[in-house]
Amino acid sequence: MCMNMFNRWLAKFLPADEYGIDDASGINKRYRRFRISLLTTLLTISIVPAFITSAIGYFQYRDLLQTTEKEQLLWNLEGAQKTMQALINELHSSIDFIVREDRYEEMLNPETLDDMLVRLKAKYSGFVDLGVIDSRGIQLTYSGPYKLTGYNYRVQEWFDQVLAHGFYVSNVFLGYRNIPHFVIAVSKKLPDSDDTWVLRATINADTLQEFISTINTKASDDIFIVSRSGKLQTSSRYFGNAMEYCPVCEPSSHIHEIIKLQRGMGDVLQVSAELENTPWMLVLMKEKYIHQAAWSSFRKRLVLIFLGCSVTCLVISYSLSTMLTSRIRETDEKRQSLLTDAEHSNKLASIGRLAAGVAHEINNPLAIIDQKNGLMQDLLGLTEDFKYKEKFYASIAGIQNSVSRCKVITHRLLGFARRMDVILEKIKLNELIQEVLNFLEKEA
CATH class of the missing domain: 1.10.287.130 (Signal transduction histidine kinase, dimerisation/phosphotransfer (DHp) domain)
Structure with missing residues (x-):
């Protein structure tokens, strides 16, 4: 059906038979139909392979550029992951240094705990408070701006986690302070006892934001930390401030395909990786391809080449169909x-x-x-x-x-x-x- 429609369309543009008006037997009309069919066949044979070749080249080159783009993004993500992991490890080491086994009695002294908080703030201004908690979940000593001495954390999930694993990093939450912050807690056993004590440190979420802002990325890129449930831990260029929900962030440690963002933000490429010993995931999004100029140039050249081949095939096919039809007609007349x-x-x-x-x-x-x-x-x-x-x-x-x-x-x-x-x-x-x-x- 499509071929018949194409033949009728082609007949409108082909000149009438050069031998004059159709005779009573319709010989000239039959030769014209034959020429149209021959031209259609030649165009199909010549243009279809060119189209298939162009399509294969298009998709192959696109996949190559996307692979290169993904490798570049993964390399950038790996560098950012190492930077953030170094921060987390350093915070862990700082707190772990305080909770040596022989310092439990010393840490029960509020003045000593205050001195430790001052030293931590000198290194990281985001530290808010410190607290010593016994195995029952009761905060024995507290150093900070709030009155939390005697507060019981036994029913909270993070307390069970730190007792089980010895180290715990929480998601960013508002809590009692109504300010975005996260908690790092380390547990140690008491000397000559099976009891465990916990040192809990509260850190403002701005510390993460300030540190992640130092990672070298382009202005069009978006790098942020998100929880496993999809809640932002730092602000995002696309999805808003901390504590808001990221609809396209899934817990994974691999590269994603190109995704379509809402709010008319266009197509982006997303890569993500887990941060060890944390419930967080580092996400890097790029709005435009690195090789956008090369891809646009390739597409233009490919279209021009295909159009040039199509026009050449059309001219050659028309000439061949006209010549062959004339030769066949001359042969028929001689016969x-x-x-x-x-x-x-x-x-x-x-x-x-x-x-x-x-x-x-x-x-x-x-x-x-x-x-x-x-x-x-x-x-x-x-x-x-x-x-x-x-x-x-x-x-x-x-x-x-x-x-x-x-x-x-x-x-x-x-x-x-x-x-x-x-x-x-x-x-x-x-x-x-x-x-x-x-x-x-x-x-x-």
């Missing part, structure tokens, strides 16, 4: 001419055979007439003279002349019907002309 000549020759041969038959049929009665005429002449010679004898002689002579003329005619008919090989020989032109004149003298 028709040969068939006409052969038919004419067959007619002449039939006439020759008819003439031979007529000549034979005439010769038989002519022989009888000639014989009887001779007999009459002999009998007349043996007869005595009578009044009309000379008149009879004249009639017999007339009959003899007519018979002779008929014999000449039948002889010529037999010569016309006789098949003779064409040979070169010398002739006497006067005799040939005289013979022709004698043959045609009665028609003059």
Whole structure:
């Protein structure tokens, strides 16, 4: 169906047949239809492979650029991951240094705990408070801006986690302070006892934001930390401030395909990686491809090459279809001419055979007439003279002349019907002309 529609569309642009208006038998129209079909076939054979090749090149080059882009983003993500992991490890080491096994009694002194908090703030200004918690979850000593001494954390999830694993980092939350912050807690066993104590440090979420802002990325990139549940731990260029929800961030440690962001932000490429010993995931998003200029240039060149090939194929196919149609028509006309000549020759041969038959049929009665005429002449010679004898002689002579003329005619008919090989020989032109004149003298 599509091919028929294309043929009808193509027929509107092809010129009418150069041999003139269609004849009654529709020969010119058939040749025009043949030329259109031939042109369609040639275009299909030439353009379809070019289109397939262009499509393969398009997708192959696109995949190559995307692979290069992903590798570059993964390399950037790996560097950012190492930077953030170094921060977390350093915070862990700082707190872990405080909770040595022999310092439990010392840490119960509020002045000592205050001194430790001052030292931590000197290194990281984001530290808010410190607290020593026993195995029952009761905060024995507290250093900070709030009155939390004696507060019981036994029912909170993070307390069970730190007792089980020895180290715990929480998600960013508001809590009692109503300010975004996160908690780092380290547990240690008491000397000569099975009891465990916990040092809990509260750190403002701004510490993460300030540190992640130092990571070198382009202005169009977006790098942020998100929890496993998709809640932002730092602000995001695309998804808002901390504590808001990221709809496209999933817990994983691999590269994602290109995703479509909401709010008309366009296509981005997202990579993510887990941060060890934390419930966080580092996410890096890039709005535009690194090789955007190369990709645009390649697409333009590919389109131009395909259009050039298509135009070339169209010109060549049109020329070939026109030439082949003309050649086929010339061949058909020559064949028709040969068939006409052969038919004419067959007619002449039939006439020759008819003439031979007529000549034979005439010769038989002519022989009888000639014989009887001779007999009459002999009998007349043996007869005595009578009044009309000379008149009879004249009639017999007339009959003899007519018979002779008929014999000449039948002889010529037999010569016309006789098949003779064409040979070169010398002739006497006067005799040939005289013979022709004698043959045609009665028609003059």
